[in-house]
Amino acid sequence: MFNFLRSSAPPTEAPAAKPSSTEPPSRKRSIPRAIVRSLLGQARADRLSGDLPSVPVPADDYITKNQKPLVARSRQLALTNDYARGFLRQCRQNIVGHAGIALQAQSRDADGTLDERANDAIEADFIKWSARGNCDVTGRRSLRQILNRAVDDAATNGEFMIRMVYGRDLNAWGLALQVLDPQRCPVEFNQDKLPGGHFIRQGIEHNRWGRPVQYLFSTLDPSEADYTYGGRHFVKVPASEVMHGFLEDLVGQRRGLPWMVTALLRMHHLDGFEKAALVNARVSAAKGGFFEWDEGAGPVDDEDDAEPLYMDAEPGSYQELPPGLKFRGWDPQFPSGELAPFSKQTLRGIATGLGISYNELANDLEGVNFSSIRQGKLSERENWKDLQEWLIEALLEPLFHAWLPRALLKGITLSGANKATLRPGRLEKYQEHAWQPKRWDWVDPDKDSKTAARDISNKIKSPSQVIRERGGDPRAVWRQWARDRESMIEAGIPEALVDASLGDPTMNTGAAPAAGEASNEG
Incomplete structure (x- = not known):
């Protein structure tokens, strides 16, 4: 009786399935599903991976939240941890070196030959300005020491900030450098919707394209403040006067993170482990123990307030104990063989994060042969070369372009009896130069x-x-x-x-x- 629900058209046969040379559909679907399962497994949050973040954090938010505690811990380790101090020493020795980074003037005449007299004069004048008492506003540092300070600040604070100060009362060139503490530029200070589309991020005012315009540094003297916000006083310094260097870890990053950021916890735990092992070793070497009274022996109740019983241990001597009193020794076995492998494995991870070899960081050359130390040195020196170029681009290049015009106006004297000077109008010619950083013997x-x-x-x-x-x-x-x-x-x-x-x-x-x-x- 349900025929009215059916079609009156004659039934047609379904077309025969065409043979396919490809794999069955179920097989084709299973391959991408397996791939998807393996990929999504890396993003799954469970009890073993719950502490890993699942939402990307913008660079500004990450720096604003984490820079201060990271810098505080890095500074503490730089002052108290032997391995951190050793790493900073390696940075100074390999990035700057004992002789610093040398200027090589390369100005040429119209025929393409090097102008040796002009180049020698420029290099000699730059060396004179780089001496202690000239290049630093305080008169305490030479340029080599300022470079070392910049490397130390970058490794410890994540960044360096050095101001170029201009004035006739500074020196004959009218230019000197002022080393600033980057923490005076408040990383937590942000402000939006300033005139002209400007905004402040992490203590730095930017234009609408994100280019630094001014740096804000905190001051305790309201009379010298250029800007006040939230009861705090700030001095504004034009960005053209500040050399701000840091290694960029994230796109859009405006402030730096300490170079030891991934090694901080390992260094802290290793330091605690070594201290615990040292205390335990001293206790074990002292051969201490406890006194025990046999049942029925010991002091009477009215003698409970008497002084505790102590025994003075001297080499080769034994003390006679009263009847009923026994000595139970306490001999902790830690550390027996745990300290060396744990320290070595931890230092390997620290060295990898710092970009130096384990042998240099741990001062351990045991079991090293020519091939292994060569391979380690090659990789390590490439890292030092990369950091040398970073320091040249971030500090020395803007410094040279600020120094040369003022040196020419002062007068760069050529060698010879006539005491002629280079012409300031040939600035473009004299700007040709190169830098020679430290290199190493094999x-x-x-x-x-x-x-x-x-x-x-x-x-x-x-x-x-x-x-x-x-x-x-x-x-x-x-x-x-x-x-x-x-x-x-x-x-x-x-x-x-x-x-x-x-x-x-x-x-x-x-x-x-x-x-x-x-x-x-x-």
Whole structure:
């Protein structure tokens, strides 16, 4: 009776399924599902991963919330932790070095040749300005010490802030540097909707494109304050006068994080572990214990208030105990073998986060061979080179471009009897320059020297490139060679003997390095 629900059209046969050369549909669907399950497993929140964040945090929010406690902990470890102090020392020694980062003026004449007199004069004047008493407003630091301070601040505070101060009363150049504490620029100070689309983020006023315009530094003297907000007084410093350097970890980051940020907890726990092990070792070495009375023995009730019983332990002597009194020794076994492997594993993680080798951080060369230390040094030195370029770009480049015009106006004196000075109108010519940061000797200097000589002979490297890789100035090295040769000839040494002693025996005799000679390659 339900025929009216059915179609009156004659039934048609379903078309036969076409054979498919592909995999069954169920198989095709299972592959992406498996991939999705494996990917989503990394985002699943359970009891083992609940402490990992599941919502991305903007850079401004992360810095505003976490920078102050991170800087406080980093400063504490920098003052009290041996490994943190060792890391800061490594940063100073490898980024700046004992001789600092040298300026190499490279101005050229119209024919493309180097203007040696002008370059020497610029370099000499910059060295004079860099001396202690000239480049620092307080007169206490040289430029090398200011660079060390910048590296220390970046590693400990996450950033450095150095102000370029101008004034005739500073020095002959009218330019000096003032090292500022970055924490005086309040990271928690934010303000929106300023005139012209400006806004303040983390103590820095930006234009509508996010370019720094002014830095706000807190002051306790209301009379010198340029800006007051929330009962706090601030001094405004133009961004063009502040050299602000930090390593950018997040897109949109405006303030820096300490370089030791990932190692802070490990350093703290390792320090606590070592202190506990030291205390336990001292207690164990003292061979202390407890006194126990046998049942029925001991002091009577009215003697309970008597002084506790102590025994003085002296080497080779034993004290006689009263009847019924026994001594039960307490001999803790920790640390027996836990300290060394735990410390080594922890220091490996710390060294990885800091970008240096474990052997350098822990001062541990046990079991090190030539190949392993070479591999560690190669990676570590690439990190130092990267930080050297960062320091040059963040500090030395803006400093040089601010110093050179004022030095030319002051007068950069050329060598010679006439005492001529460089013309300020040729500023563009004299701006050509380069920086020579610290470089390092190889683990095996003999192999390194042989490899350099072979590279020069095979035209793989030029002599000037080899000199720069050693941290030298090619022009200075060649001039020194010329002066040495001239001095020896003036002293009466035959010219042929001088040339033979100063020349490369391999190039003079036509000999080549022995087959199979070891090198530092590979």
